[in-house]
Amino acid sequence: MDLAAGLEQVEDDLQELSLERTITKGLKTQEEIDRLTVDEKLGDLERAVYLLSSGQEVQRISVVNSLPQLIQDNAPEAMRRVVPKVREMLHVAGPDVQLAATISFLSILEREVIPISTYSSTFLQTIIMSLEVKDPVVSNAWLDTLLSVCGCLPKDVIKREILGIAVAKGQLSQSVQSRLASCKILGRVATKFEPYIIKKEILPLVTALCQDIDYEVRGCMCRQLDSVARALGLENTKSAILPELVELANDEECFVRHAALDAVVNLLNLLDDDTCTQTIVPLVCKFCERSMEADDTTLPHVAEQIGRLCHGLSVNVDEQQRAWLLEFYTQLCIQGRMRDAQSPPPPPRTPSSICDEDRCADCRRNAAYNFPAMVLFAEPKNFKLELYNCFVSLVEDPHYIVRRTIACGFHEVAKLLGSHVQLIQQELVTLLNDNYVQVLEGIVPHLPETLESLVKGVGGGLSEARTMLYSTNRHQISNHADLVQALLTCEYLVAACSQWRPHLTMMQRLACIVRVFTSDQIYSKFVPVLFQRLTLSRVLPVKQAAGRTLCVIIRHNRRQEHRQELICRLIEALCHSNKYQLRMLFVDVCCDVMELFSRRFFKEYFFEFVLNLAHDPVANVRLKLCSLLPRLKTQIKLPGDRQLLQQLEHCVRRLLSHERDRDVAAAIRKSVFELDKIQVAMETLTQRMFMEEDLMDQKKEEEEKMLLELEEREKKEHEQTKGRSTEKGKGKGSKGQGRRGGDKSKEAKAAAAKDAAKDASPTMPRSNSLVYASSSNNLSPGQRGVHNRGHRTSSVSKTNSSEMPSASPKLSKHSLHSGSSENMTSPGLTRIVSPHRIVQDKKNRKYSLGSKEDRLKRTSSNSPVAGVSTSHSKKSSLKKSSHSLTNLAANSSGHGSPKGGSTPTHTRKKSSQAR
Numbered sequence: 075m076d077l078a079a080g081l082e083q084v085e086d087d088l089q090e091l092s093l094e095r096t097i098t099k100g101l102k103t104q105e106e107i108d109r110l111t112v113d114e115k116l117g118d119l120e121r122a123v124y125l126l127s128s129g130q131e132v133q134r135i136s137v138v139n140s141l142p143q144l145i146q147d148n149a150p151e152a153m154r155r156v157v158p159k160v161r162e163m164l165h166v167a168g169p170d171v172q173l174a175a176t177i178s179f180l181s182i183l184e185r186e187v188i189p190i191s192t193y194s195s196t197f198l199q200t201i202i203m204s205l206e207v208k209d210p211v212v213s214n215a216w217l218d219t220l221l222s223v224c225g226c227l228p229k230d231v232i233k234r235e236i237l238g239i240a241v242a243k244g245q246l247s248q249s250v251q252s253r254l255a256s257c258k259i260l261g262r263v264a265t266k267f268e269p270y271i272i273k274k275e276i277l278p279l280v281t282a283l284c285q286d287i288d289y290e291v292r293g294c295m296c297r298q299l300d301s302v303a304r305a306l307g308l309e310n311t312k313s314a315i316l317p318e319l320v321e322l323a324n325d326e327e328c329f330v331r332h333a334a335l336d337a338v339v340n341l342l343n344l345l346d347d348d349t350c351t352q353t354i355v356p357l358v359c360k361f362c363e364r365s366m367e368a369d370d371t372t373l374p375h376v377a378e379q380i381g382r383l384c385h386g387l388s389v390n391v392d393e394q395q396r397a398w399l400l401e402f403y404t405q406l407c408i409q410g411r412m413r414d415a416q417s418p419p420p421p422p423r424t425p426s427s428i429c430d431e432d433r434c435a436d437c438r439r440n441a442a443y444n445f446p447a448m449v450l451f452a453e454p455k456n457f458k459l460e461l462y463n464c465f466v467s468l469v470e471d472p473h474y475i476v477r478r479t480i481a482c483g484f485h486e487v488a489k490l491l492g493s494h495v496q497l498i499q500q501e502l503v504t505l506l507n508d509n510y511v512q513v514l515e516g517i518v519p520h521l522p523e524t525l526e527s528l529v530k531g532v533g534g535g536l537s538e539a540r541t542m543l544y545s546t547n548r549h550q551i552s553n554h555a556d557l558v559q560a561l562l563t564c565e566y567l568v569a570a571c572s573q574w575r576p577h578l579t580m581m582q583r584l585a586c587i588v589r590v591f592t593s594d595q596i597y598s599k600f601v602p603v604l605f606q607r608l609t610l611s612r613v614l615p616v617k618q619a620a621g622r623t624l625c626v627i628i629r630h631n632r633r634q635e636h637r638q639e640l641i642c643r644l645i646e647a648l649c650h651s652n653k654y655q656l657r658m659l660f661v662d663v664c665c666d667v668m669e670l671f672s673r674r675f676f677k678e679y680f681f682e683f684v685l686n687l688a689h690d691p692v693a694n695v696r697l698k699l700c701s702l703l704p705r706l707k708t709q710i711k712l713p714g715d716r717q718l719l720q721q722l723e724h725c726v727r728r729l730l731s732h733e734r735d736r737d738v739a740a741a742i743r744k745s746v747f748e749l750d751k752i753q754v755a756m757e758t759l760t761q762r763m764f765m766e767e768d769l770m771d772q773k774k775e776e777e778e779k780m781l782l783e784l785e786e787r788e789k790k791e792h793e794q795t796k797g798r799s800t801e802k803g804k805g806k807g808s809k810g811q812g813r814r815g816g817d818k819s820k821e822a823k824a825a826a827a828k829d830a831a832k833d834a835s836p837t838m839p840r841s842n843s844l845v846y847a848s849s850s851n852n853l854s855p856g857q858r859g860v861h862n863r864g865h866r867t868s869s870v871s872k873t874n875s876s877e878m879p880s881a882s883p884k885l886s887k888h889s890l891h892s893g894s895s896e897n898m899t900s901p902g903l904t905r906i907v908s909p910h911r912i913v914q915d916k917k918n919r920k921y922s923l924g925s926k927e928d929r930l931k932r933t934s935s936n937s938p939v940a941g942v943s944t945s946h947s948k949k950s951s952l953k954k955s956s957h958s959l960t961n962l963a964a965n966s967s968g969h970g971s972p973k974g975g976s977t978p979t980h981t982r983k984k985s986s987q988a989r
Contacts, residue, residue: 118144118207119151127158131168136178138174142181149900153196161200168309172204176219183226194231198223202239205255217255221262229266235884236263237275244279246286253291255285261298264305272305274437277314284318289327295321300340301658311341312349315887320353328370335361339379342386350390358383359395362402374436377406381444384451396451400460403448407464411472434738435473442468442479446486454491462497469501474510481505481516488527495531499557502528506560511571514564518579524584529590554591558599561587565603581607581619596627609647609656621648621663629670631891634785639678649683652690661698662683665705672775673709681706681718688725693735700729700741704748711755 088555109676110130112121122144145152154472164175179197182188201223204216224232228683236259242248244256260276260283267276280302283295299319303311319341338354345354365372384399391399410431445461445468452460465487468480484505488495491797496978502524505517517524570574584604587596604627607620621644648660664684665674687699710719726749729742733784 086763096343103149108543119148119155122156123159125165128340134163134167135174138171141178142187145182146185146187153188153192157196157612160198164200164204169209169212172207172209173215173288174202176215180219180420183223190231195234197228197237198231199229199857202235213251215443215616217258221258224262224266225308228524232263232266236347236856241275241279244283246282249290250291253283253286254294257291257294257298260295261301264302267305268308269310270841272302273310277306277310278304281314281318284322289325289330292322292328293333296330296337299337303341304344307842308344308346313452316349316353320357323357328372330703331361331372332375333381335375339386342382343922347390348385354738355387355390355395358387359398362399366402366405371433374440375517377409377437377440377444380441381447381451382405388451396961400448400452403441404464406437409437409441411467413439438468438471438473438476438795439479440603440672442471442476443483445480446483446490449487449490454494454766457491457494464499465501469504474508475512476511477508478516481508481513483518485520485523485527488524488531490728491527491531493531499528503556503560506557506564509567511568511573515567515576515579518564518568518576518583521583522589524588525590558591558595560962562599562603569607569611574616574737577611577613578619580616581616581623584913585623585626586660588627593632593636597631597633597640601627605643605647608659609651614659617659618662619781621659622666625663625666625670630781631700632785632788634782644679645683649687649935652689654695657687657690657692657695658698661687661695661702664702667703668709670774672778673711674775675778676709677715677718681709682721685725687723688729693738696733697738697741700738700745703742704752707749707752709752714757777831807965 110133112124116124118140122137122140125137129137137156139159141152141156144156160175164172167175179201180347182197183193201216201220205213205220207213207216220236224236227236240256240259240263244260245253246253248256256279260280264272264276280295280299282293284299286292296319299315305314306315319334319337322330323338325331325334338358340638342354362376364378380403384403388396400536405936411434439687441464445465448461448464451458465480468476471477471480483501487498489644491498494775502517505513508514561584565577565580571577581604587600591599601624604620604624608617611617611620624640628637628644631637631640642665645660648656648663651657651660661684664680667680684699684702687695690696690699703722706722707719709715710722712719726742726746727736730746733742734737777916
């Protein structure tokens with residue numbers, strides 16, 4: 075019974091919830107609606123007057139906000155009818171209306187919609203009268219408006235309307251709030267007058283406010299001494315301002331002492347050397363001694379200003395004072411950490427001890443913030459003796475805020491040290507291995523500047539060619555293994571955190587490693603990690619950043635076999651992946667390649683592969699490809715790339731005629747119109763007049779050729795040194811025993827045979843996707859798509875999870891832009907041609923790309939577009955290409971593919987070479 079009653083109650087409750095009931099809580103009554111209703115026939119001015127007279131507060135705020143625009147549109151009528159109503163309404167208005175009026179009054183002056191005289195007689199008087207509002211928030215808002223208005227008003231208006239009020243408010247009989255307002259107004263208007271006016275009318279009041287009985291007034295006036303002193307000049311400052319400043323620096327309230335220290339720092343560039351040497355330096359030293367003894371917030375404030383003080387007084391201190399300031403800074407860096415090993419353990423933590431720890435941590439954080447300025451003060455040559463221990467203490471500080479602060483300024487310290495930068499390399503490794511992501515967020519954004527400073531400090535600067543190619547010698551940075559491991563650890567820690575933006579920053583900054591490490595180090599250590607992030611990361615921006623960094627590594631790699639290996643692996647991991655997201659990512663990588671490499675390089679290695687995505691079974695991939703087609707056309711230059719242009723036209727025609735997805739069909743039609751606007755470059759014309767893009771492309775191509783030349787030069791030098799060492803060994807052997815020499819020759823032959831056997835052994839596992847490619851070579855595009863979805867194996871994850879080979883098999887000498895297949899493949903190699911046209915060396919298990927001519931032949935013979943002949947002349951193909959594409963796009967608009975008609979089937983001949 076209880077269960078049945080409970081079920082009935084639940085059903086009743088559900089029925090009540092499902093009933094549609096009228097909610098009357100938030101509705102307005104008819105009377106309220108009538109009060110908020112305004113006649114639509116009223117003009118802007120009439121409506122504003124009506125709302126100011128009888129409207130609600132929200133409506134009045136709306137009128138006040140629109141007041142600048144009303145005056146700008148019709149100034150005479152608005153000033154005659156609306157402004158008096160606004161001024162009358164402000165006397166009884168609420169805080170929200172008052173705050174809106176402060177913004178509108180300042181905007182009217184900044185727009186200059188009315189003359190200054192009119193503004194002074196109306197709005198300025200209202201601002202001055204509103205300073206007496208009892209609400210402190212509203213009063214401070216009107217005061218800020220007045221201070222901003224003073225910067226736009228002329229000198230005579232300020233002297234007539236404002237100066238007298240400031241003097242009256244600064245009298246001792248006025249309230250503290252009025253005297254504080256007087257201090258701010260005097261500091262603001264002081265720069266408008268001549269020194270004799272300031273000395274006669276303002277300086278006596280300034281002196282009186284500096285000696286006020288309230289500490290807030292003294293501190294507020296002390297913060298305005300900077301502007302008053304600059305208006306008075308040097309001589310008057312030394313006679314009138316400095317005595318007051320010295321007295322304020324010894325004030326009993328820490329708030330006033332903070333203001334005095336800030337004023338001293340701001341006046342350093344105004345005072346002469348004698349004044350700084352005789353007055354300021356002793357004052358600063360005494361102030362620092364007292365702050366070390368005081369138990370308040372003065373010491374953290376001194377640590378905050380110590381860098382500016384030491385840098386400003388660096389030419390005015392002697393060696394003894396310099397050493398004292400450096401010793402004081404050392405005490406700041408270890409504040410709160412000075413405890414001997416024999417001292418008793420600390421007592422239990424109390425609120426007072428926690429506050430003391432926070433104060434000490436603030437001291438160390440501010441000291442870390444000012445460390446670059448202290449390096450300038452101590453000079454880089456004295457860094458190891460005077461500041462290195464402080465730097466190590468800050469890097470190893472127990473509080474992560476201190477470590478983060480020193481990490482944020484690490485690149486500045488590295489730049490300042492110059493040739494002594496090697497001293498802090500181990501500290502860089504320590505920060506990169508930090509477990510707190512906040513610390514890594516401080517060091518990673520400036521990683522390129524830091525590593526570049528390390529390279530320049532060790533190598534004495536990069537030459538022009540090395541800077542262009544981002545190549546380095548082999549002994550640039552000592553202990554590079556520790557730095558490499560630290561960078562990899564940092565990347566792992568950033569990738570493991572819950573935020574993806576630090577990981578994105580790390581992936582972007584890793585592109586700088588080409589300036590620091592050799593190609594072998596980058597290939598063996600960083601490339602596997604980048605490929606893993608490229609294929610396994612869950613965040614698209616991280617994948618894109620990893621792909622771009624890999625492109626930069628390929629761009630500046632000094633070894634041809636590494637470049638070939640990385641290109642093949644990049645294509646295999648993305649273009650031939652069984653995940654459509656990675657195939658879409660391949661389009662983004664192609665955009666990076668077009669940006670970083672020359673046109674010739676892109677056409678040689680990536681052009682055909684990206685066009686093959688037009689056969690992809692996933693519509694999103696084809697949609698992504700459509701946005702890239704116009705950029706592909708800009709890479710073509712006739713007459714050398716006539717076949718590539720035909721391939722592009724065939725791809726576009728196929729998408730126009732066979733595409734069934736409406737989004738892809740719309741995208742390809744849009745791309746066709748963009749393609750028609752792009753004019754194909756001609757080699758004969760571009761040789762005469764080079765555009766900026768052509769010059770950049772030519773520069774990139776020259777750098778790529780220089781890479782090949784440097785590689786050939788290094789090989790020759792290596793062979794020469796090897797030959798010399800062999801000759802020396804033979805010379806020494808001929809002087810020894812003949813029999814032992816014969817034995818050694820046999821041993822050398824046996825070792826050489828072993829090395830040859832090792833070279834013949836496979837060094838890289840066969841990719842499953844290539845085995846699949848050979849079996850699906852004769853399938854049609856539709857069958858191939860089904861076959862891809864059903865039987866494609868996940869070779870990418872296996873390749874990325876495994877380590878890269880330590881040494882790649884030797885390839886034949888081949889230029890980056892060679893056009894013959896003989897240069898690409900050594901004699902005796904067997905080729906397996908996949909639908910993606912990747913050639914596999916069975917003997918060495920080495921992936922390589924076929925030559926450009928072979929790929930073009932295979933593409934023309936296996937063209938997916940039916941009924942297209944490649945034997946047409948260049949002239950006829952150029953004339954018909956743009957018109958045919960435009961007409962086909964116009965005919966196919968509205969549907970994904972034509973409804974009627976049939977497309978002739980193109981016969982695919984089995985190639986004996988492919989088998």
